[in-house]
Amino acid sequence: MQPQVRVPEFLESVRPAIDRELDRVLPAGAEPPVRLHEAMRYSVFAGGKRLRPSLCIAAYCVFRPDWEAILPVAAAIELVHTYSLVHDDLPAMDDDDFRRGRPSCHRQFGEATAILAGDALLTLAFECLASGAGVAASRLQEVTLRLARSAGSRGGMIAGQIMDLEAEGHAIQAPQLDAIHRAKTGALIQTSLVSGALLGGAEPAELDAVESFGRAIGLAFQVTDDILDEVAVVETLGKTPGKDLRQGKATYPRLHGIEASLTAVRRLTAEARRSLDDFGGRGSLLAAISDYIGTRAR
């Protein structure tokens, strides 16, 4: 197995379908209110890798092959992710002028439009879930519940963002940083995977395994991001490197050093792989994804 080859190929293979689905569910740029809909599309079609929806699809594929059936859920996950980026970049929040190498939404469209575009993307995500044809209503309900929780204020994305803002400029301890990372980034990554498994019909024990897997790679992903922020140049990263450090944001390398951060990533990806033991060959794509996330940092 060559994970470095397989995962990019997998991502490339599902990406066009995810993008088509996003294009289908998003209002046309020419549909009024035009400026708002342009801002929503500008933020969604900004060159993201569609990692979270791809994780949802990968986890579904452990159980069933017909992944096109869950594209509305995959799209909803990407919409939630995009809304969070738009709001995080706002002047009152992280005040970021650039995102993926282009002006951030509020720089391009103004602050009011960016706030409303984020609101509309979040709202559309739930519309998208509720209109999800071809999936049993009770499973959609469970996925909606988990997605809302992972995006919410109790250990979800919003909790992570506010803890992150409140920690700025303060010395924090390792457990607190782990809590921020798990809430801000880990929860949605984990739920993307668990949603795919749920929709694929995973048994309770299988769901637990995917949950553990998601918990480990969710944190691994954010630690890797911290490391990249420290070492990458702007061309690679598409955002201002070293910005977290300058803002006094808590990061893994800042708290533990680069070497220990790399070790943590290796430990987490190994833990992720172990969660897949009972899947045997069916877990090979997820295993490769865990290696892929671990090697981004090197």
Add this chain to the structure above:
Amino acid sequence: MQPQVRVPEFLESVRPAIDRELDRVLPAGAEPPVRLHEAMRYSVFAGGKRLRPSLCIAAYCVFRPDWEAILPVAAAIELVHTYSLVHDDLPAMDDDDFRRGRPSCHRQFGEATAILAGDALLTLAFECLASGAGVAASRLQEVTLRLARSAGSRGGMIAGQIMDLEAEGHAIQAPQLDAIHRAKTGALIQTSLVSGALLGGAEPAELDAVESFGRAIGLAFQVTDDILDEVAVVETLGKTPGKDLRQGKATYPRLHGIEASLTAVRRLTAEARRSLDDFGGRGSLLAAISDYIGTRAR
């Protein structure tokens, strides 16, 4: 029938249960992140009349008496309404320092917390819907879809807010003002009623009737609000009166004059009552509500 008496009594009779449900679904103020959860509660428990959830319950009661069963849906509707107030008040939006006679959320807790509190209230609304026990999953799915649309960017609340912002300081025509009012206020009021009817098991023709009723009183409510903004004093209104006019916002009295606005309200509430013809006696509470909304303006 004395609608002036009956409707306040009805509102008072359901309000404690709605407030208890909101209290139950909202994170405790002491639960971390504390400041965020305090901001959410501050905005939800600010003395609102719970009109939208009460409309949902009133429409449900046309079909079934056991309205406690739909309290999670009623609470979700109030959470969506509250999120919209928190975000509309932001400096980049309507820049309102007061709401219901108290400092607005961002004045009390800061802008970042207010943005996130709004996000969290919207997210919690969908969590609340998805965890709605005791209601069939397929009906919940339909209600979720309609609520998301009425809050969204295609003719929903977000569309109304951006059209409103874009119209500031510009001369607009009557059809455009109707479109703003219907999107910004009407859509959620209409969906509150339709959701109640759907959950109560309304037949398609009955659903159409409630939809027409909601369309008429949704607009009547906003026109009445415009009139109150023109004539009320700060004590009555709990917000700065005349502010819409000073901001150059389009309002009914500004475009049509007070007399014509009052006539429009009477025409709309009569239209609302006519929609209820086929309900006979079962429609009496909704009819009284329509009169109540019409008399607020006098």
